[in-house]
Amino acid sequence: MTSVYIVDLPISKSIANRLLVRSALRGDMFPELPASNLPEDVLLLYKILTDNQSSINVGNCGTAMRFLTAYYAQKEGKTVQIDGNERMRKRPIGTLVEALRKMGADIDYLGEDGYPPLCICGRKLHGVSLEIPHTESTQFISALLLIKDYIDGELQLKTDMTSPYIAMTEHILSSPSVSLERDWSSAAFWYEYVALHTDATILLKKLTKSTIQGDVVVSELFKSFGVNTSEVEDGILLSKNNQTQIKDTLTIDFSDCPDLYPAVYLTALRLGVKLHCLGTERLAYKESDRLTAFDNLTKDTGYHPSFHDHRIAMALLMADFETDDLACIAKSYPDFVKQWRECRRK
Known part of the structure; x- marks a missing residue:
């Protein structure tokens, strides 16, 4: 008889990280995270959102870089510097930064234009009409969706990009209760x-x-x-x-x-x-x-x-x-x- 190997998978970091940012924006309690087999990316984002530091290093966590860029852009009165490892400095973020700037964000590049590290001075953002090319990361769209209810006016996103990750973000924002x-x-x-x-x-x-x-x-x-x-x-x-x-x-x-x-x-x-x-x-x-x-x-x-x-x-x-x-x-x-x-x- 063939033996069965039982695997205990980690939680989805895509869901967990969206829930963490949603909780921080709403001022809600953070979701209860498992004590074991917890993805380092999730633990990293949780610590950043709860430690209230002004100098942040996300390593090579692209989700944290993109979501936090939007999160801190709308956080009035808070100034942060966000950096990552060598690979992160080669991962483009210019489309998201330019979109946020059109919404009134105060973001400066501390190195090469279009790439981390960034200096972000949080301020009240306003709604605009934005076009995001389908070739860009879906996380740019998700980052903007996460903050859209915390700006003045309406944010209109125009894109021919479709993705289960964008659908996941929309589901998490519209559902009162989402489980890990x-x-x-x-x-x-x-x-x-x-x-x-x-x-x-x-x-x-x-x-x-x-x-x-x-x-x-x-x-x-x-x-x-x-x-x-x-x-x-x-x-x-x-x-x-x-x-x-x-x-x-x-x-x-x-x-x-x-x-x-x-x-x-x-x-x-x-x-x-x-x-x-x-x-x-x-x-x-x-x-x-x-x-x-x-x-x-x-x-x-x-x-x-x-x-x-x-x-x-x-x-x-x-x-x-x-x-x-x-x-x-x-x-x-x-x-x-x-x-x-x-x-x-x-």
């Missing part, structure tokens, strides 16, 4: 593991398809790689369907699910599937340049750098590659390495 959920983005790496390991069966505890997370689409994408998804009483059960005929070529649009790219790419590579990727424009500005992160990688396992990117590192490990900087994984999934090692021993 287990993370579907993190679940992707266990889908990868099952796809690449015969007889692997994984129970993702407390995960549910009734979710506001767009990355639930991973359950559909991995059908092509022979992974069955079953909803059971305790969560989501993943099993390998060895009867699946794996196609030679797949075309996948990552516009709405960019965080799934590393797990899907490595799975396709190891299974010998030629992957045609659409909607990958924004991958260059993630924790690493994910568009080039797998350059020169072949299906033969060995060492490949993680580029200090948590999702690259997890995808490599699940595909039986060796990599470096396992500590970076705690950004979204602190217990991953321990769980991965335990699963391999079974």
